[in-house]
């Protein structure tokens with residue numbers, strides 16, 4: 001399974017997420033942006049904390065199965 005985080009357009013740009021997950025989420029010009037996907041357990045925990053604390057529920061998490069290699 002691969003998990004991808006993204007920010008939806010209803011972001012208030014409050015800055016909570018970039019404080020909780022620096023280096024993963026940053027403030028863009030109009031909304032927060034995911035600058036790279038978290039890779040370590042610590043980064044995933046920080047991103048999850050940002051997701052949990054977002055007042056607008058604007059941080060989206062998508063989990064998809066890893067595609068099987070073509071036979």
Ligand code: SF4
Nearest residue numbers: 011012014015017054
């Ligand atoms: S915590 Fe939510 S509302 Fe605040 S800047 Fe991040 S994505 Fe936007």
